Amino acid sequence: MTILFNKDKEFDLIAVGRACIDLNAVEFNRPMEETITFQKYVGGSPANVAIGSSKLGLKAGFIGKIPNDQHGRFIEQYMSNVGIDTSNMVIDNDGHKVGLAFTEIKSPEECSILMYREQVADLYLEPAEVDEEYIKRTKILLVSGTALAQSPSREALLKAVKLAKKNHVKVIFELDYRPYTWKSKEETAVYYTQVAEQSDVVIGTREEFDMMENLDHEGVNEKTIKDLFEHSPELVVIKHGVEGSFAYTRSGETYRGKAYKTKVLKTFGAGDSYASAFLYALVSGKDIETALKYGSASASIVVSKHSSSDAMPTVEEIEKLIKGNNTI
Numbered sequence: 001m002t003i004l005f006n007k008d009k010e011f012d013l014i015a016v017g018r019a020c021i022d023l024n025a026v027e028f029n030r031p032m033e034e035t036i037t038f039q040k041y042v043g044g045s046p047a048n049v050a051i052g053s054s055k056l057g058l059k060a061g062f063i064g065k066i067p068n069d070q071h072g073r074f075i076e077q078y079m080s081n082v083g084i085d086t087s088n089m090v091i092d093n094d095g096h097k098v099g100l101a102f103t104e105i106k107s108p109e110e111c112s113i114l115m116y117r118e119q120v121a122d123l124y125l126e127p128a129e130v131d132e133e134y135i136k137r138t139k140i141l142l143v144s145g146t147a148l149a150q151s152p153s154r155e156a157l158l159k160a161v162k163l164a165k166k167n168h169v170k171v172i173f174e175l176d177y178r179p180y181t182w183k184s185k186e187e188t189a190v191y192y193t194q195v196a197e198q199s200d201v202v203i204g205t206r207e208e209f210d211m212m213e214n215l216d217h218e219g220v221n222e223k224t225i226k227d228l229f230e231h232s233p234e235l236v237v238i239k240h241g242v243e244g245s246f247a248y249t250r251s252g253e254t255y256r257g258k259a260y261k262t263k264v265l266k267t268f269g270a271g272d273s274y275a276s277a278f279l280y281a282l283v284s285g286k287d288i289e290t291a292l293k294y295g296s297a298s299a300s301i302v303v304s305k306h307s308s309s310d311a312m313p314t315v316e317e318i319e320k321l322i323k324g325n326n327t328i
C-alpha cells in the first residue's frame with residue numbers, strides 16, 4: 001500500500017520546530033564527567049530530518065527560529081549547504097540562545113543526552129512568523145512534538161498544522177518527546193493528543209505514545225491505533241528500538257520493519273534518520289513495507305556513526321544495506 005501525496009507541490013517536505021546544536025563526546029565509552037572534547041554538529045530532531053531528507057534528494061524547507069549569533073549562522077549555513085531552503089528560518093533579535101544537546105556515549109547501549117534548553121530561540125517562534133504561502137507549497141509538513149512544549153512556539157505549530165490541513169498538505173507528526181521544557185505529563189498528553197488527532201501520519205516510539213496517552217505502564221499498539229483511527233490519521237508508525245517497528249494503516253494492514261545489524265557506536269540519531277528515509281520512500285511512491293526498510297536501514301547506518309545530522313546516508317548506502325538483508 002502507498003500513501004498519496006499532492007504532486008503539484010514544489011517542496012517535498014517542510015519541517016517546523018527546532019534547529020539546534022549537538023555537542024557529541026569525542027572520547028566515547030566514558031561518562032560525561034570524564035569527557036573533555038565535544039564535536040559540534042547541527043542538531044534538533046526536525047532539523048535532522050530535513051537534513052536527512054535533503055541528502056536523499058528531497059526538496060526540503062524549514063520553519064524555525066535561530067539566534068542572531070555565531071551559532072545561529074552556523075546552523076543556517078550548514079542547512080543551506082545541504083540544499084535546504086532556509087528562507088523561512090527567522091532570526092531572533094531578543095537575545096534568545098541556541099539549544100545545546102551534549103551527548104554522552106558511555107557504551108553502545110548506554111547513551112544519554114544532556115540538553116540546555118532555557119530561553120532557547122526555537123521556542124520563541126511566533127504564530128505571525130508562520131507563512132501560509134510557504135506551507136501551501138509542500139507535500140509534507142513535518143511537525144515535532146517538542147515545539148508544543150511552550151508558547152509562543154506551541155501556537156505557531158498549531159497554526160502551521162491548521163494551515164497545512166486547509167491547503168491539502170499532509171501533516172506528519174514526529175512525537176519527538178523530550179522531557180525538558182514540559183511542565184507536566186498531563187500537559188504533554190493534552191497537546192500531543194490534539195496534534196496527533198489532526199495529523200495524517202503519526203510516528204513515535206512506544207514510550208512516546210505512552211506519554212501521549214498519559215500511561216504509567218507500557219501501552220498496547222492496537223489500542224493506540226484504534227483511538228487514532230477515529231480521527232485524521234491514515235498511518236501510524238510505532239517504533240520499538242532494536243526490535244524494529246510497526247506501521248498500521250487505517251484500512252487495517254499491519255507491516256513490520258526489522259532493524260539491520262550494525263556495529264553500534266551510539267543509540268541517538270536513530271529516530272531522525274529513520275523518519276527522513278521513511279518519508280523519502282513514502283513520498284517517492286514506494287509502498288509502506290519498503291518505506292519501513294528504508295527507515296530501518298538509514299537508522300542502522302546513523303547509529304554506527306558519530307553524529308546524527310552529518311552522518312545521514314545516501315540512497316545508495318541505504319539500498320545496499322537493504323539488499324544485504326542482514327536483519328536482526
Ligand SMILES: Nc1ncnc2c1ncn2[C@@H]1O[C@H](COP(=O)(O)OP(=O)(O)O)[C@@H](O)[C@H]1O
Nearest residue numbers: 239240241242244245259260270271296299300
Ligand atoms: N541498536 C540498533 N541497531 C540497529 N538499528 C537500530 C538500533 N536501535 C534502533 N535502530 C533502528 O532505529 C529505529 C528507531 O529506533 P528507536 O530507538 O525506536 O527510535 P528513537 O531513536 O526515536 O528512540 C528502529 O526501529 C530500528 O530500525
Ligand SMILES: O=C(O)C[C@@H](O)[C@H](O)C(=O)COP(=O)(O)O
Nearest residue numbers: 043044045268269270271272308
Ligand atoms: O533533537 C535534539 O535536539 C537532539 C538531536 O539532535 C540528537 O542528535 C538526538 O537526540 C537524536 O535523537 P533521535 O534521532 O530521536 O534518536
